[in-house]
Amino acid sequence: MSRFIQLHALTAYPPANLNRDDTGRPKTALLGDALRLRISSQSLKRAWRTSDVFEGAIGAQHLGTRTKLLGIEIYKLLAAGGVGEKPAREWARAIAGQFGKLKADKKTDANDDLQIEQLAHVSPDERAAADALAKACAERKSEPTADELKLLTKPRAAVDIAMFGRMLADTPAFNMEAAVQVAHAITVHKAAVEDDFFSAVDDLNQGLEDKGAGHIGERGYGAGLFYLYVCINRELLQQNLGGDADLTAQALDALLHAITQVAPTGMQNSFGSRAHASYLLAEKGDQQPRSLVQAFLKPVKPYGERDMLALAVEALTQRRDNFDKVYGDCASSRCHFDVEKGEGSLAEVVAFVKG
Numbered sequence: 001m002s003r004f005i006q007l008h009a010l011t012a013y014p015p016a017n018l019n020r021d022d023t024g025r026p027k028t029a030l031l032g033d034a035l036r037l038r039i040s041s042q043s044l045k046r047a048w049r050t051s052d053v054f055e056g057a058i059g060a061q062h063l064g065t066r067t068k069l070l071g072i073e074i075y076k077l078l079a080a081g082g083v084g085e086k087p088a089r090e091w092a093r094a095i096a097g098q099f100g101k102l103k104a105d106k107k108t109d110a111n112d113d114l115q116i117e118q119l120a121h122v123s124p125d126e127r128a129a130a131d132a133l134a135k136a137c138a139e140r141k142s143e144p145t146a147d148e149l150k151l152l153t154k155p156r157a158a159v160d161i162a163m164f165g166r167m168l169a170d171t172p173a174f175n176m177e178a179a180v181q182v183a184h185a186i187t188v189h190k191a192a193v194e195d196d197f198f199s200a201v202d203d204l205n206q207g208l209e210d211k212g213a214g215h216i217g218e219r220g221y222g223a224g225l226f227y228l229y230v231c232i233n234r235e236l237l238q239q240n241l242g243g244d245a246d247l248t249a250q251a252l253d254a255l256l257h258a259i260t261q262v263a264p265t266g267m268q269n270s271f272g273s274r275a276h277a278s279y280l281l282a283e284k285g286d287q288q289p290r291s292l293v294q295a296f297l298k299p300v301k302p303y304g305e306r307d308m309l310a311l312a313v314e315a316l317t318q319r320r321d322n323f324d325k326v327y328g329d330c331a332s333s334r335c336h337f338d339v340e341k342g343e344g345s346l347a348e349v350v351a352f353v354k355g
Contacts, residue, residue: 081138
């Protein structure tokens, strides 16, 4: 079994605002002295792990939940079981506190006393154990014991935690190192954030007194061909999943489908910017991984009859070959699909990655 799987994807998006910065405009990055559009790895990973494609491939029983609100959910269970407000809050705090420090010590209007300070990625097993403990406490009308509060486990069946890792600052023994590293996707060419000025009409305004728009606004957007690099440590992924080879293969299948077919949903209703990858190169081997983003330090520019996608694929494969010449083979085997040329298929790449 090869230790590393490296994926290089090219995906073209129409005008969109998939991933916004603090001003509401598309994120950008400066590379090779040219401004590029950017999609953050955090945005990509959330889109993948919460997608129907991902869940359909691995099942909800293998998906964790990222939340600060576990204590509130536990409190609701205790209250529904007939536990009074004061003990219900205390017991809910004790259970939620196993997953991280709570925001406040005393009750607030926002229920801060039941909320964890930082998002905790909770595995299905851990969530089930917390719910079961709350129901047991409600039944017997007594607080959870110290032994019962040992809810944290190594999340061996949570595929998203196994892939993208987990950090619990207060209980580092239950941290999990990410087996999948995801780079920020950037355009292979120079790109600009443009402004979309829009107005809306009030349907009930007959224009007798005011003929102006009922609403005006502005939003930023951008379009481009994005390069994405993903590195998977297959050995670590299988280790994180408790050595389950079948679940590891299932997880890889789900990830490949999500990477090539799922996009962040930012302003999706306004732009309808759904896209599938146009090109995907998969590499396997025990060699030290490397990104091929250097292929695009010089922005790609279409010329003549040659379009941007074809030139980007050419730059990518040339950089790959050059790395091989300088360092020796950087992968033991490769597989790809190319929508432009009608070469290969997603099914073939999935089979290659899982094999």
